[in-house]
Amino acid sequence: MKDKLNSNRSRTFLAITIPIVILFFVFNTMAVIQGFGYSLTNFKGFGGYDFVGLRNYIDLFSDERIINSYIFTFGFAIICTILVNIISLVLALGLSSKIRAQGALRAIYFLPNILGGLVIGYVFNFFFTYILPGIGEAINSGALSNSLLASPKTAWFALVITVAWQAVALNTLIYISGLQTVPEDVYEAGAIDGAVGFKKFKNITFPLIMPFFTINMVLCMKNFLMVFDQVVSLTGGGPARSTESISFLIYSGGLSGGAFGYQSANAVIFFVVIVTISIFQLRFLNSKEEQL
């Protein structure tokens, strides 16, 4: 009797799982395998092609444009991850405290998340090209009156602002939900022992929302490494190729540039890099998590 129940249960689970596994395999795994196949050819995306062995991979490591895009993307992702997590944690603490219009404020801070990356990019493009230099001229500031997007030294910073502005929304939401899981009595017990102010945050709040910190770090890093929309709409990879992210380069070189095989090789390497980083982050941060 028990066995039958068990097999019934497992049948149900299988019926739920198998379609998803097949869908995942067809639309995701197959595509990855196919991409790996293309990475060994000089395929342009259509028409005929020849097998070229590992030439694409060897070329990748000597292509300065590819190397620069990796350096840029990693620098960008690390700075953005740090910035976004600090800002959203501070915001979440503020929005979780007993303030007026808490619900409305939370809704307003969440707003950027429901806008598309392209839309935000175009709006910020206008802001950086016309409004900010306009303000700069009005207050006679030499540094501000030039468009941030015009120089390779500052364009990445404009991109950080744009991407961070949007990403803070979701991360704040996750931190707020994290803060709600901390029971009030822990704080009360801590207060008796003298944990108030920053001490309270450092010794009680932060360790207890550590799982949410892990999620945010992994999500942020992965999303920022794959930054694409904002690059397209804000800088188009320029000026002087200073803001070419890896995803953007794969797209522009592979699809519009016609180097499909070559950029497939780049995509395979990028896939391996992202998986490695995500696993490392999860392992490292999980070991720091506290359980109540």
Add this chain to the structure above:
Amino acid sequence: MKKYLSASICLTLAMSVLSGCSSSQDIAGKTTIELVTYKMEAVDLFNEFAREFNEENPDLNLVIEAPKDATTVIKTRLIKDDAPDMIGIGGDSTFSILVDTGVLGDISDYSGLDDIKESFLEIDKKLEPVPKTGVYALPYVANASGILFNKRIFAQYGWEIPDTWDGLINLCETIQAAGLAPFTFGHKDSWTTLAPWNALAVSMTSPDLFTRVSLGQDKFSNHYGDIALKQKQLLEYSGNDPFAYGYNDACTAFAKGLAAMYPIGSYAIPQILSVNPDLEIGSFVLPANNDPKTNILNSGIDLQFSVMEDSKVKEECYRVLEFFQRNENIQRYINEQISVPCKQGEFELNESLTHMKDYIDANLLSDYPDHHYPSEMGADALIQTYLVTGDLKKFLDTFDKDWIRFNQDNIRKLLEYEENH
């Protein structure tokens, strides 16, 4: 267990079939011809063409699409095995790639080819990375690139059109002394750096440079240094930060009279006029050298039509080409898009092109060099990088190195071809 498995497989298959058949525009009893063109700015005229063509040919249904970033759309549809019947693109590196991969059909049996000016058919021939037999595109209209100028400002100050490089620089000094901005640039969009680059390069290099470099007989660094220096010199006369504004911003600035000149192709004129319809625009050949006789016009095929190899309606596509090629339709197109017809015969050219007409009539023209650069090389970004950083040596080295890297398959095929011929 088996039942669930087969059910889920069926479901998956059904879904993949569903996603496979995209919107089909077949109308009962009519043959549909699908044309995708990259001339987004001429979409209204193309829709008129399609309507008239369909009224004239009740058995056919011509559908013309002009999506944004059409060359990527075309390539993506080729990847999906969902190619249109015809494409309308420029005679550029996209055409090079398409003709090389063999997705374009041979149209040498199309009778209308006899009316096309020989020089434009030659331009298309030179764009084939490895020479092929057959004709793969019908050149429709050409554009010219040089310097656009504000006629009213020039007339007001009595400035003359320069025909030497020194003359151009002197003119810029004069304009600056008069308190005006000589140029406007839209170099935030990196492709705009190619406009002055091409216009300078046609007069300063020979068109067989690409083949010579591929065969290892020459190097770009022997020729491109001077061009780069001259282009950088032009930036000194910009009225704004050249890298802060894009193409649209520069067109708007020129339309509002904020600069006397704008180094860009004739393709920009419709957009400029859409901002200020009363602006009187003139154009002249960018005088790259101090000997006026060596300066030639930068002109290339702006729009050409190809029939896809896999199209099942080739005959019907020819009827579309015949319709497009009627003199009155060409005249309508060049009136609206301010371009130069590739067909022989008397056509009325737009006023703003009059100074270039002599070069066109005398056949003193040469194709855009960037049409030969492989697009994955990103020559526009290389030039933009040089203009921003000023590192000439690195620019020239990268240019030579990247040319070989991104052309290695073509170079190999070209060497084989040279051995066999």
